[in-house]
Amino acid sequence: PILPVILSGGSGTRLWPLSREAYPKQFLPLTGERTMLQATWLRVADIAAQAPIVVANESHRFVAAEQLQQVGTAPSAILLEPAGRNTAPAIAAAALEARRNGEDPLLLVLPSDHLINDIPRFHQAIAQAASLAGQGKLVTFGIQPTAPETGYGYIKAVAGEGPRAIERFVEKPDLQTAQGYVASGEYYWNSGMFLFRASRYLEELERLQPQILAACRTSWERARRDSDFIRLDADAFQASPSDSIDYAVMEKTADAAVVPLDAGWSDVGSWTALRDVSAQDADGNAHRGDVIAIDCHNTFAYGDRLIAMVGLKDVVVVETDDAVLVGRSDRMQEVKDVVARLKADG
Template sequence: MLPILPVILSGGSGTRLWPLSREAYPKQFLPLVGEQTMLQATWRRVAPIAGAAPIVVANAEHRFMAAEQLRECDATPAALILEPVGRNTAPAIAIAALQAQALHDDALLLVLPSDHVVRDEAAFHAAVHEAAAAAGADKLVTFGIVPAAPETGYGYIKAAGGEGVRAVEQFVEKPDLATAQGYVASGDYYWNSGMFLFKASRYLEELRTLNPAMLAACEKALEGAARDADFIRLDAKAFAASPSDSIDYAVMEKTRDAAVVPLDAGWSDVGSWSALWEVSDKDAAGNAHHGDVIAVDCKDTYAYGSRLIAMVGLDNVVVVETDDAVMVGHRDRVQEVKDVVARIKRDGRSEAAAHRKVYRPWGAYDSIDNGARFQVKRITVKPGATLSLQMHHHRAEHWIVVSGTAEVTRSDEVILLTENQSTYIPLGVTHRLRNPGKLPLELIEVQSGSYLGEDDIVRFEDAYGRTS
């Protein structure tokens, strides 16, 4: 039997869980169910049955978050592949299959989105083992979720009669309610989970027949990739030339060898705040709360926040609080948060893309105040971490150390600052900040100048490959 090689897809940047999920910090990097993030929980779930180290495919903009979160849960990917642009799941899986062949000649690829919940891990493992024999016999196996209700938000898979691994008769788009009710009543239809198991060679063989242009673009993108100790950075021009398509449209709906394994394991794609309420632990009144929440006479509510949230007399309401936004909505209408995000983008606001606190490979910064010609940030630098050697054309900076030790390079001068000490970085002066200590460095940065955008940075040296 070929080894089971997990392929974890972490390229999404969805905003259906705004304001918590943002383009720069999507839901797979959030601890929405339990203490681990969705990405970490995905690896933990599959690790006991993995026969090889995982291949992770991520958005290039999320590379440091993905690497750090995997490190925190002791996952060492065989490859962390960075997509320069999104091209949907079919090309992402093709890249992973090509890389798998380079590492193992061939393997059974267990393709998993990084942002799903599976409550019953034993049932999931059993379904994978059941699918493995069919995948080893050249079937392209998907996992069909036994429907708990006539859900209109999912695509469906119609299976042939029989038990266990069954042939796929049809993939069906998201139905209306009456059609979904008929599907569930028939017992022949399953929700489309977006999880798959097949040989790397078999998937590439089908793609070569069904979409040769896509495969050729992926082969070129991987051949021209830049590789270092941490990442495989796909050739941007070659990968952008690939057609953008899902694995369902590109392969599964066209192949003659599609098979489905029924899966009843408490699965959810957590596609909305309502879906997250459904998979969360609740009190006797049906309330699911995360954080410091006081609820008086409330029923079937969901609340998530970092500071005190007080709720009185609410039914079926969702309240989500972040540093820079609050979302309140009826639980039956929270899918419409996408309209809020669209309006934020249309108005040119930043809240759709990033949080007030922004994570970097060296630590994080939190923009705590700003106004005309000034901005104040709280900066945290990890022990041993170093920011880039850089300069700014339009702003000067004042740094005040709150705790820890800062090594500051300012032009040709290098100085050490400790708690309550400060320094000034004039406009146009080359500078760098490093934490030489064993404890986190915390400082307050006050920027002043005519332009304070993050793109006013010229990097000369950088440990993370971000030089200008």
């Protein structure tokens, strides 16, 4: 039985000014009618044995619950973090909750802010992963890389094809290393989705990062349960080291496997990523909203009010009620620096 665990704690700073701390991208309908969180659940609802466990920041409890209710789901549990400690602790809390009644389901860990076009192929990959996870493997989903992205994990599988063991997992390499990996043709991107038995993850965490597991266990045992929410104990949870599953477990475990996934995956991690998954005109322009573009090439514009652009190339324009972003498309990773500056300036 597959139990989805939806990670909904990110802040999506690279999609500023649309994505805000109070309302990060997973709660926005960035690519369709449904919000990213809703789409994440609906994409797996058919193959899930139970409603999902959602792990979110405590400040997002109502929006998370409401958005799932809108698509007809009452989550199995909504675990609330007092503050983010990254994904390794979030998944640990979910695994402890999943094991609560002595059960040991396969956890399908899903970021709440990805896009997948080909659902049947995605389901096929999950079925392949389930058989490996049943044998105790920690399974990743590998994407054929198209660029030396430094924000991703890289997976080198053992020689062969199809689902197979991992030889090496490298989280967020530097640019030169990433270029080498992509050129070699031997690496996949890590999609950030995982499948494993709850008990296997907890075992590996115990071995590799016992402090994280100990803190999460205490926090989960002392959690306050009200009807809809499980509030993790704040002091215990905040005592956990902050680390991602990628660094804490996947880089180090000897039991990782990969299932290749070719299903139109995108993590919509930046404005250019959103441009790439949007319909483009013959000049490579993509727009959301009311836009007039004269003699423009490879632009992306997003907003409610009319946006007019003349003679622009490789530019992104995003307008919202209280802020406007204008920037070069090849520098959209730096939007997070704008957010950092705003925070520093109070």
